[in-house]
Amino acid sequence: MNSSVLTGILFAQISNWQRLGDGLHRSRRQMDLMELLPLALGLVVVAIVITIVVKVRKRNDMTQRCDDPNKLFRELSLAHNLDRASRNLLWRLAEALQLAQPAEVFLQPAHFQGDRIPQELRDEEAELQELLERLF
Amino acid sequence: MNTGLATTFERLVASRNNAANSVLLAALESTDTAVYDGALKAVIARRNKTGHLAALQKWHQLSPEQREFLQEGRGRMSGALRDAVLSEDDQLFANACELVEEFKEFDLIATLVTLAENQKSQHAEAANDLVLRLVQQLSEMAHGPRDYQDRRDPESLCRFVLESLERSVERFRTHKRSELIEAFVTLGGSRSNLLQQILDEPHHPCYLTVINTLTNSQSPGVFKLLLQSLESKMAPLSLLNVISKRDDPEFVTLLLELAKDELSAKTAKNLKRIRSFVWLKPGKRGYDSFDEQEQALCIKLVAASGVKPDEFLDLLERLLHRGTPHARWAACEALASIPGDRGNQLVLNAIEDSDVNVQAAATRQIRDRHVPGAMSILLRQIDSPYEVVRDATCHALSEFSFANYLAGFEGLHDDARRTTGALVKKVDPKTVPSVLKEMKEKSRRRRLRAVEVSEVMGLVPEVVEGLLALLEDEDHMIRAASADALQFCPTAKVQNALRQAANDPNASVQNAAKSSLTIFDELVTQGHVGVVSSVGGQA
Structure with missing residues (x-):
C-alpha cells in the first residue's frame, strides 16, 4: 500500500549497495x-x-x-508610545541642545516652551508643547 | 509626580542600559524639583555605585524628605558607602559617616577600624569615634529586645565585628587607639576569649585600657559582662575590683537588682570576695542617693559580700539613723545576723523607731540577743497599740505558750501562776480554745486543772460555756470547782445555772453555788450597778 502512494513522487530507484564506494574509486568523476x-x-x-x-x-x-545612549532614547520613546514624528522632533531637540545623551531631553522640560526652545525648532512650538504635556 | 515623568523614571530605573546612569546623574543637576527628586529616587533604586556616590555627595544638601529616599536604598548602597568612607573628600566622608551611623551599617566597622588605625589618615579620628558609636548601637541591639523588622541577626553581626576588633586589639602596640579597645570590650563581653585572656594578664599592653573601659563604660554589653562575671564559677579578681569601684547609678542599680531574688551559690561566693563598695561611703554617689528599695537591696548585697562587719554595721547604723522606713526595717532585720554590743545597742534604739515595722523587727530579735532588760521591754511591747508589734513580741516570747504553762502549772506557786498566766494569755492566741479543750478531756484531773487554770488566768468570762457544761459533770468535785469559778462571771445565764446547781444532790456543790450566788448579791449591794442590773434584770 505504501509503494503505491510513493510511486508518484519517486524519481529514481537504485540499490543501496550498487553505488557504495563510488566517491573513493580511482575512476570517480572530478568535481567542478x-x-x-x-x-x-x-x-x-x-x-x-x-x-x-x-x-x-x-x-x-x-x-x-548595554551602554548605548541611542538605544536608551529609543527605549524611552517606546515607553511613552511616541510616533515617528514625535521621536524625530525630540531627537532634533536633543541635537539642538547639544546634550551629552539624547535621552536627557526626556528630563529637560524647560526646553520645550517659550524662549528656551532652540531657534531652529521655533516653528514646531505647538508640537513641542504637546510633547511637553505628554512627557512631563 | 505626573504620569509622563513617572513613566520616564520607571523606565530609567528598570533599564539595563548603563547609559541611563549618565542621564540620571545629569538630571541630578536639574533645578526642577520634580525632576531632581525623581532622579534622586531613581539613582538610589538603581544598583550603580557611581550614582550612589553622587547621591551621597549631595546628602548634606538634601531636605529631610529627600533624605528619606536614601533610607529606601539601605542595603543597596554598602559599596558606595565603603568607597565614600575611604574617600579623601572631606564632605563625602562626613556624609558617609552620618549615613553609616543612621543606616547602622555594621558591616562597615571592619573598614572603619582599618581607617582608624591608619595614623596618616586625616579621617582616622572621626572613623575611631564612629566605630565606638556603631559598636555601642550594636551592643544595644544585641542586648535589647530583638527588632524583627531588621532581618540582620545581631549575634552574627557581633561575631563578625568582634573578629575585626580582636585583630585590632592584637595590633594595639602599633596604633595605640584606646577607643578601639573600648569598642572591643563593649562588644566582647563573655563571648570573647581574648578579653578573658587580657583580664588574666595584668602585663598585657591593653590591660589598663580594658580595665578603664570596664570602669567607665555605660554600654549594656559592659554591664552584662560585669554582672555575668558574678555568676561565673570564679570571677577574675580584676572584674570584682571594677565592680567594687563603680558608683555610677546605672550600673549600681543593676548590681542591686541582683539582690532582689535569692542569690545563687556562685554569686554569693563571688560577692564574698568583694571587700568594699565605693558607694558604701555616704555622699552624692553613695547609698544616700539610693531610693527606698535600693537602700534595702544594698543592705542585702553588702550582707552577702566580704565587707568587714564594722563597715557593715556603720552602714546599718547610718541607715537606721537616716534611711527611709523600708531601709531602716531592712537594716534592723540585717542586724539579726550580727551579734555583739554594738548591734544590741542599735536594736534597742530601733525599738523606739517611729515606724512600727522597724519596732517590730527590733522586738522580734531582742530576746534572742540576750539584751539586758529585754523582758521588761517585751512586757511593755506586748501592750503596744500596734498589732504588728504585739505579734513580734509574741514571737519573741514564744516559749510562753499555753502548752508550756500547763506542763509546768503544778510546779508553780500561786503568784507565779497568776503572773505567768497573764503573760501566756497575751502571748498565746490559742489559750482560750486550749482551756476549753482541756475542760472536755476524759481525765478528771485535767478537767479539774482546767477549771483552776481558767480561774488563775482570769479567763472565766471567756470559757464560761465550758464551765457551765462542767456544772453538769458526773464528778461532784468538778461541779463544785466550776460553781466556785463561775463567781467571776456575774451574768444572768450564770446566775440561773448556779441557782440550779444550788439544788445539786452533792452538798459541796450546793455550797459552792450558794457561795457564788452570795457574791453576786454582794456585788448588787456594793453598787456594781452594771452587774446588778444586768443580773437582776435578766433574772
Whole structure:
C-alpha cells in the first residue's frame, strides 16, 4: 500500500549497495568548483539575513545589558508610545541642545516652551508643547 | 509626580542600559524639583555605585524628605558607602559617616577600624569615634529586645565585628587607639576569649585600657559582662575590683537588682570576695542617693559580700539613723545576723523607731540577743497599740505558750501562776480554745486543772460555756470547782445555772453555788450597778 502512494513522487530507484564506494574509486568523476557557486551564494545570503535579523532583534531587545545612549532614547520613546514624528522632533531637540545623551531631553522640560526652545525648532512650538504635556 | 515623568523614571530605573546612569546623574543637576527628586529616587533604586556616590555627595544638601529616599536604598548602597568612607573628600566622608551611623551599617566597622588605625589618615579620628558609636548601637541591639523588622541577626553581626576588633586589639602596640579597645570590650563581653585572656594578664599592653573601659563604660554589653562575671564559677579578681569601684547609678542599680531574688551559690561566693563598695561611703554617689528599695537591696548585697562587719554595721547604723522606713526595717532585720554590743545597742534604739515595722523587727530579735532588760521591754511591747508589734513580741516570747504553762502549772506557786498566766494569755492566741479543750478531756484531773487554770488566768468570762457544761459533770468535785469559778462571771445565764446547781444532790456543790450566788448579791449591794442590773434584770 505504501509503494503505491510513493510511486508518484519517486524519481529514481537504485540499490543501496550498487553505488557504495563510488566517491573513493580511482575512476570517480572530478568535481567542478563552479557547481558549488550557487550553494556558496545561498549560504552568504542566509548569513546576511541572519546577521540583519540578529542586529534588528538586538537593537530592539531592551532586556540585554548595554551602554548605548541611542538605544536608551529609543527605549524611552517606546515607553511613552511616541510616533515617528514625535521621536524625530525630540531627537532634533536633543541635537539642538547639544546634550551629552539624547535621552536627557526626556528630563529637560524647560526646553520645550517659550524662549528656551532652540531657534531652529521655533516653528514646531505647538508640537513641542504637546510633547511637553505628554512627557512631563 | 505626573504620569509622563513617572513613566520616564520607571523606565530609567528598570533599564539595563548603563547609559541611563549618565542621564540620571545629569538630571541630578536639574533645578526642577520634580525632576531632581525623581532622579534622586531613581539613582538610589538603581544598583550603580557611581550614582550612589553622587547621591551621597549631595546628602548634606538634601531636605529631610529627600533624605528619606536614601533610607529606601539601605542595603543597596554598602559599596558606595565603603568607597565614600575611604574617600579623601572631606564632605563625602562626613556624609558617609552620618549615613553609616543612621543606616547602622555594621558591616562597615571592619573598614572603619582599618581607617582608624591608619595614623596618616586625616579621617582616622572621626572613623575611631564612629566605630565606638556603631559598636555601642550594636551592643544595644544585641542586648535589647530583638527588632524583627531588621532581618540582620545581631549575634552574627557581633561575631563578625568582634573578629575585626580582636585583630585590632592584637595590633594595639602599633596604633595605640584606646577607643578601639573600648569598642572591643563593649562588644566582647563573655563571648570573647581574648578579653578573658587580657583580664588574666595584668602585663598585657591593653590591660589598663580594658580595665578603664570596664570602669567607665555605660554600654549594656559592659554591664552584662560585669554582672555575668558574678555568676561565673570564679570571677577574675580584676572584674570584682571594677565592680567594687563603680558608683555610677546605672550600673549600681543593676548590681542591686541582683539582690532582689535569692542569690545563687556562685554569686554569693563571688560577692564574698568583694571587700568594699565605693558607694558604701555616704555622699552624692553613695547609698544616700539610693531610693527606698535600693537602700534595702544594698543592705542585702553588702550582707552577702566580704565587707568587714564594722563597715557593715556603720552602714546599718547610718541607715537606721537616716534611711527611709523600708531601709531602716531592712537594716534592723540585717542586724539579726550580727551579734555583739554594738548591734544590741542599735536594736534597742530601733525599738523606739517611729515606724512600727522597724519596732517590730527590733522586738522580734531582742530576746534572742540576750539584751539586758529585754523582758521588761517585751512586757511593755506586748501592750503596744500596734498589732504588728504585739505579734513580734509574741514571737519573741514564744516559749510562753499555753502548752508550756500547763506542763509546768503544778510546779508553780500561786503568784507565779497568776503572773505567768497573764503573760501566756497575751502571748498565746490559742489559750482560750486550749482551756476549753482541756475542760472536755476524759481525765478528771485535767478537767479539774482546767477549771483552776481558767480561774488563775482570769479567763472565766471567756470559757464560761465550758464551765457551765462542767456544772453538769458526773464528778461532784468538778461541779463544785466550776460553781466556785463561775463567781467571776456575774451574768444572768450564770446566775440561773448556779441557782440550779444550788439544788445539786452533792452538798459541796450546793455550797459552792450558794457561795457564788452570795457574791453576786454582794456585788448588787456594793453598787456594781452594771452587774446588778444586768443580773437582776435578766433574772
